[in-house]
Each structure stands twice: as structure tokens, then as C-alpha cells.
Amino acid sequence: AHVLVDVLNRELGSQGISFHHGVSYRHLMLLKNGSPGVKLTPPHDVPGTPWNDVLPEVKSAEGKATAEILTDLIIRSHAVLYSHPVNQMRIAHGKDPANSIWFWSAGKRPQMQTFMELYGKSGAVISAVDLLHGIGIYAGFKNLYVEGATGLYNTNYKGKVEAALDAIGKVDVVYLHIEAADEAGHEGDIALKIKCIEAIDQRVVKPIMEATAMMDEPIALALLPDHPTPCEIRTHVHDPVPFVIYKPGVEADPVQKYDETSAEAGAYGLIADGEFIRLLLMD
Known part of the structure; x- marks a missing residue:
């Protein structure tokens, strides 16, 4: 996963977008000045649903640009990841490829007491x-x-x-x-x-x-x-x-x-x- 996240940073990252390694399938993307006015669907809520039916949705007018950025990243990530040697090797061994990114559970830094x-x-x-x-x-x-x-x-x-x-x-x-x-x-x-x-x-x-x-x-x-x-x-x-x-x-x-x-x-x-x-x- 670290190899693929590094590729995402190189191909899709920018001054306002960065990807960070996590564990298993859980990783993090930081989007500067993103809006909370978007609806993101957790994949475990919709198993078997076509991905293009549950792309980021606009909840409020200020969320339009953020939803467009996230959707664009999802679509572009497929081209970046599918052809990567890690995924081609997984396909050759009969395994599912990590062929796209998916966003859910977005949030901003919380303010809370210790x-x-x-x-x-x-x-x-x-x-x-x-x-x-x-x-x-x-x-x-x-x-x-x-x-x-x-x-x-x-x-x-x-x-x-x-x-x-x-x-x-x-x-x-x-x-x-x-x-x-x-x-x-x-x-x-x-x-x-x-x-x-x-x-x-x-x-x-x-x-x-x-x-x-x-x-x-x-x-x-x-x-x-x-x-x-x-x-x-x-x-x-x-x-x-x-x-x-x-x-x-x-x-x-x-x-x-x-x-x-x-x-x-x-x-x-x-x-x-x-x-x-x-x-x-x-x-």
C-alpha cells in the first residue's frame, strides 16, 4: 500500500492535496480549504453498488468545488493505479487490484478537551x-x-x-x-x-x-x-x-x-x- 500511496502523491498530489500512508485499506488524504458541504458514501454501506452511482454529492452550494475535486481524483486514480506493477502482479495471481481511491468519513480538526x-x-x-x-x-x-x-x-x-x-x-x-x-x-x-x-x-x-x-x-x-x-x-x-x-x-x-x-x-x-x-x- 505504501508504494501505491507514494504513486498517488507523485501523480495526483499538489500544494493543496497530499496522501498519507495508513494501515490496510485505510489511508488519509489532506485537502486544504475543502468544504464540509459534500456527502461521501462509505463503501461498506453500499456493497455491490456500482461506484459511479455513489460518487461524492453536493450537500450545499459551497461544497460544489470540493465534490468536483474529489470526483476528479477518484476517476484519475483508476488510470494511475490500474497499470501499476503492484496491481498487475495482483491480477496475475488472481487477486483483486487496488485500482481506485475512495473518499469517506471526511472531517476537519476537532476542538475537544483532553x-x-x-x-x-x-x-x-x-x-x-x-x-x-x-x-x-x-x-x-x-x-x-x-x-x-x-x-x-x-x-x-x-x-x-x-x-x-x-x-x-x-x-x-x-x-x-x-x-x-x-x-x-x-x-x-x-x-x-x-x-x-x-x-x-x-x-x-x-x-x-x-x-x-x-x-x-x-x-x-x-x-x-x-x-x-x-x-x-x-x-x-x-x-x-x-x-x-x-x-x-x-x-x-x-x-x-x-x-x-x-x-x-x-x-x-x-x-x-x-x-x-x-x-x-x-x-
Whole structure:
């Protein structure tokens, strides 16, 4: 991917347009003086839809120039990428070529308080997804990068767990993000999603619980997804998510299963999103 992103910079980049390497298929383009008045369609929202049916759309008059720039870049990128030796080799080996760029989830630099300012706590974030590292920067967290973290089922679970355990004691809050199950949901692959959840249970949750139980200082643990991604529709929905908060010395409720229905019937019930962090951090 780095090779192709470098080619995009050379062929399509300019003083106001630059491309930056990310992980897997997630990369970044910076457009100076771009307008938010455009509608961009995430590809995982429209699987199987012809690309020219979901090109950038104008939401407001000031977005017209930006939509035209983005559409032009998408069309021009195909000619740049398709003939590249990397893609020709992929085609020769029966693999899909990375033959176009696609824009979605655009935004401007946010203005937000740090986690320390809000809650008086320091933190660190571990993830294969640059979006999470970006949020971590604005939250004032340390970004911890793990070799082999792919955001897929084959990610380096062991390395991420080791990084999380090493960070405990150095910061107050460690945010460990595992992307694999979400990707399986976008692929509509139920069997793979089950494997991802089982891997998280056995290779992340279990070793962290075992290790923190041996620590001198009591450690609170929480587990939750950021959103559902049902395999049936292959995109995000805004339904409530199940969560678990474990604190040594606090009596557990009678819930024995971790799923949406069981969790909602637990001691915390259904809460507003801002309540979760308060419940986790309170003594």
C-alpha cells in the first residue's frame, strides 16, 4: 500500500492535496480549504453498488468545488493505479487490484478537551486503526503501536495484550481496540465473525483478566463494542451495545451471558452513552 500511496502523491498530489500512508485499506488524504458541504458514501454501506452511482454529492452550494475535486481524483486514480506493477502482479495471481481511491468519513480538526481535563486521568490507546489514534491524540493519550496489528482476524493479539499490560501502571486508563469482528461484519461473514469474537475472548480478555488479577493494585476492566455491525446488512447500526464493567471487590450481578439482551437485564440496565465512562471511573 505504501508504494501505491507514494504513486498517488507523485501523480495526483499538489500544494493543496497530499496522501498519507495508513494501515490496510485505510489511508488519509489532506485537502486544504475543502468544504464540509459534500456527502461521501462509505463503501461498506453500499456493497455491490456500482461506484459511479455513489460518487461524492453536493450537500450545499459551497461544497460544489470540493465534490468536483474529489470526483476528479477518484476517476484519475483508476488510470494511475490500474497499470501499476503492484496491481498487475495482483491480477496475475488472481487477486483483486487496488485500482481506485475512495473518499469517506471526511472531517476537519476537532476542538475537544483532553481526558485529563475532563476526568483527571492519563491514558494510552492501542489500535490498528488510525482513526482511534487520532482521537487518542486529541484526548491527550499516548499512542502505542504494535507490530503486526492489522485490524483483521490475523492481528497480533499477543502483542496488543502485552502492550496493554505494560502500559498499566504508567497511565491511568488503557484503551485497547480490536477491529477484527467489525471487519468480519462488513464482509458479511458470520463464521469469521464468530472466530474473531472467540479470539478476543481467549487471546485478549482471558490473558488480561489473569494478569491483572495477579497485580498488587486492583484494576478495573471494561468490555464493549463501539457499535453493532450485523453480518446481514454489512454496515453499522446505532443500536445499544452490551458492556461489562468488572471491579475487584464489587459484587457481580446475576447475569451469566454477554449479549445484548442479557446485558440490558443486568444491574446497569440501559444507560445513556455519557454514563458509561462515569460508571467505569467512579470509586
